[in-house]
Amino acid sequence: MSMEKLLLRNIGVTDSHTLAVYQSRGGYQSWEKVVRNMKPAELIEAVKASGLRGRGGAGFPTGMKWSFVPKDSPKLKYLVCNADESEPGTFKDRLLIEQDPHAIVEGTLIAAFAIQSHTAFIYIRGELVAGAKILERAVEEACRAGTIGKNIFGSGYDLDVIVHRGAGAYICGEETALLSSLEGGRGWPKVKPPFPATHGLFGCPTVVNNVETLAALPWIIERGAAAYAAMGTEKSKGTKLFSVSGHISRPGVYELEMGYPFKKFLEEDCGGVPNGRKLKGVIPGGGSMPVLRPEEIEKVNLDYESVQAAGSMLGSGGVIVMNDTTCMVRAAWNIARFYAHESCGQCSPCREGCHWMEKIFYRIEHGEGQAGDLDLILNISGNIMGNTICPFGDAAAMPAAAFIRKFRPEFEAHIAEKRCTVRY
Amino acid sequence: MALEFSPETYKKFEETVARYPKKEAAMLPVLYLAQREFGHLGPDAIEYVARLMEQSPARVHGVVSFYTMYNMKPIGRHHIQVCRTLSCALGGSERITGLIKKKLGIEPGQTTADGRFSLSEVECLASCGTAPMMQVNDEYYESLTEEKLTAILDSLR
Numbered sequence: 001m002s003m004e005k006l007l008l009r010n011i012g013v014t015d016s017h018t019l020a021v022y023q024s025r026g027g028y029q030s031w032e033k034v035v036r037n038m039k040p041a042e043l044i045e046a047v048k049a050s051g052l053r054g055r056g057g058a059g060f061p062t063g064m065k066w067s068f069v070p071k072d073s074p075k076l077k078y079l080v081c082n083a084d085e086s087e088p089g090t091f092k093d094r095l096l097i098e099q100d101p102h103a104i105v106e107g108t109l110i111a112a113f114a115i116q117s118h119t120a121f122i123y124i125r126g127e128l129v130a131g132a133k134i135l136e137r138a139v140e141e142a143c144r145a146g147t148i149g150k151n152i153f154g155s156g157y158d159l160d161v162i163v164h165r166g167a168g169a170y171i172c173g174e175e176t177a178l179l180s181s182l183e184g185g186r187g188w189p190k191v192k193p194p195f196p197a198t199h200g201l202f203g204c205p206t207v208v209n210n211v212e213t214l215a216a217l218p219w220i221i222e223r224g225a226a227a228y229a230a231m232g233t234e235k236s237k238g239t240k241l242f243s244v245s246g247h248i249s250r251p252g253v254y255e256l257e258m259g260y261p262f263k264k265f266l267e268e269d270c271g272g273v274p275n276g277r278k279l280k281g282v283i284p285g286g287g288s289m290p291v292l293r294p295e296e297i298e299k300v301n302l303d304y305e306s307v308q309a310a311g312s313m314l315g316s317g318g319v320i321v322m323n324d325t326t327c328m329v330r331a332a333w334n335i336a337r338f339y340a341h342e343s344c345g346q347c348s349p350c351r352e353g354c355h356w357m358e359k360i361f362y363r364i365e366h367g368e369g370q371a372g373d374l375d376l377i378l379n380i381s382g383n384i385m386g387n388t389i390c391p392f393g394d395a396a397a398m399p400a401a402a403f404i405r406k407f408r409p410e411f412e413a414h415i416a417e418k419r420c421t422v423r424y
Numbered sequence: 425m426a427l428e429f430s431p432e433t434y435k436k437f438e439e440t441v442a443r444y445p446k447k448e449a450a451m452l453p454v455l456y457l458a459q460r461e462f463g464h465l466g467p468d469a470i471e472y473v474a475r476l477m478e479q480s481p482a483r484v485h486g487v488v489s490f491y492t493m494y495n496m497k498p499i500g501r502h503h504i505q506v507c508r509t510l511s512c513a514l515g516g517s518e519r520i521t522g523l524i525k526k527k528l529g530i531e532p533g534q535t536t537a538d539g540r541f542s543l544s545e546v547e548c549l550a551s552c553g554t555a556p557m558m559q560v561n562d563e564y565y566e567s568l569t570e571e572k573l574t575a576i577l578d579s580l581r
Binding site for chain 1: 443444446449450451477483487490491492494508510513550562563564
């Protein structure tokens with residue numbers, strides 16, 4: 001893993017969060033180049049050519065997302081940076097927010113210009129109070145330096161950036177829920193279509209991009225789309241951040257070229273499972289994604305296609321490692337409880353189903369499981385999948401079903417012996 | 425007695441609303457102002473914010489009750505929030521919660537009799553690589569051990 005760092009290039013540098021340090025390392029030169037010399041269409045084409053895909057979890061091509069914003073709309077347009085990082089096992093955006101806020105601001109400015117937005121928001125989860133202050137300070141510094149504001153670099157282009165704090169709700173990471181929240185309401189997802197690109201914030205054309213996606217833009221402009229596209233695999237270009245947690249020797253945030261071998265990453269870069277224990281299961285892309293057994297990751301590479309072929313998803317890159325002392329019933333219950341707590345309550349299959357799954361996992365773990373419980377959970381999970389207006393339902397249903405399918409004998413033993421067979 | 429912002433907070437309210445393209449978008453930051461001013465967001469505070477924001481109290485109540493960071497009931501000076509989601513659970517968050525319960529004599533959802541501490545279990549706080557962890561008011565405390573936890577609790581008066 002001796003590749004050049006794109007996203008983590010300023011991490012660990014003293015005072016990396018300040019404008020002075022950011023500029024001394026070439027910061028805001030990409031923005032100046034964009035706003036003074038580039039046309040929006042040219043910028044969109046460059047980002048399309050780079051192959052950059054959204055890093056929030058869905059992996060949708062960023063340049064294409066921008067291109068859906070109608071150019072002739074008389075309405076205002078909005079760019080929103082999604083800094084509502086809440087996916088279980090994911091803490092990469094927080095690192096960038098706290099240590100490289102200007103890269104996020106610069107990326108936000110570049111994306112706003114691409115869709116010709118003059119007001120951009122950075123929506124940060126409410127709990128990250130320190131992060132919000134750091135971002136606010138970065139925006140203030142950038143305003144004073146003239147990289148945000150009126151007539152930026154003499155280009156005639158005006159752009160304002162507002163840092164907006166959420167107030168505690170996982171669902172606000174979903175883009176339409178985020179917009180409902182930003183409109184001052186409950187964070188309720190909206191039916192798509194219409195998509196935010198045409199009917200977003202206050203009914204105006206809006207693009208929502210993840211922190212990590214935006215932070216990649218200054219590098220892409222500086223070094224060129226071809227340099228970015230030269231990294232990674234055929235369909236997964238560039239680099240990606242991975243947050244590694246759980247039973248692992250060296251937890252933390254890692255930047256990898258897309259397509260890096262999963263097993264090598266865990267064993268060599270992260271130091272493997274500590275204390276002489278063995279790997280029992282690993283979630284590759286945050287709590288929403290199906291767990292994989294050790295033999296399933298043998299030939300998996302960390303890119304969208306390879307992880308999907310193995311039956312899971314790359315998602316946010318939140319890697320949660322579980323050793324052989326882990327009770328998979330308890331882990332499944334933990335994740336089910338998360339979704340039961342966070343369901344926004346709009347769609348019945350999700351609102352009711354998440355609570356049922358949580359209760360059934362709980363009773364299996366606590367010695368009260370009944371014959372038929374596992375099929376009941378699979379049935380509930382199947383009835384949630386695809387039957388909700390946002391991807392939260394699938395995010396709750398997929399891991400529940402995967403835990404049972406991958407570790408069924410352990411669940412059956414809990415039910416047969418009416419106790420947790422792993423912990424005691 | 426009807427609640428009202430102090431002149432300083434009212435000025436902040438006006439500045440906040442002026443930052444946004446539409447007044448309604450300032451709802452979350454205005455609720456934060458109200459929570460800081462009034463301690464919690466009870467029915468009187470909700471009615472006051474509704475009037476300020478030109479919305480119905482029912483809508484404001486709906487917003488307040490949706491988000492975990494707005495407290496509808498009085499809360500202790502130090503709100504301890506222990507993350508319980510998977511990475512923290514693997515790292516021993518149940519033990520941390522158990523130690524706090526024992527030391528303070530309260531369950532999650534309760535406040536100590538002297539009003540010093542409230543305890544909650546919360547979902548993922550994006551601090552999974554430094555599990556177990558907790559948030560107390562605005563501060564994150566990471567990679568918790570029993571010794572660290574005791575020192576933190578003793579330092580919070």
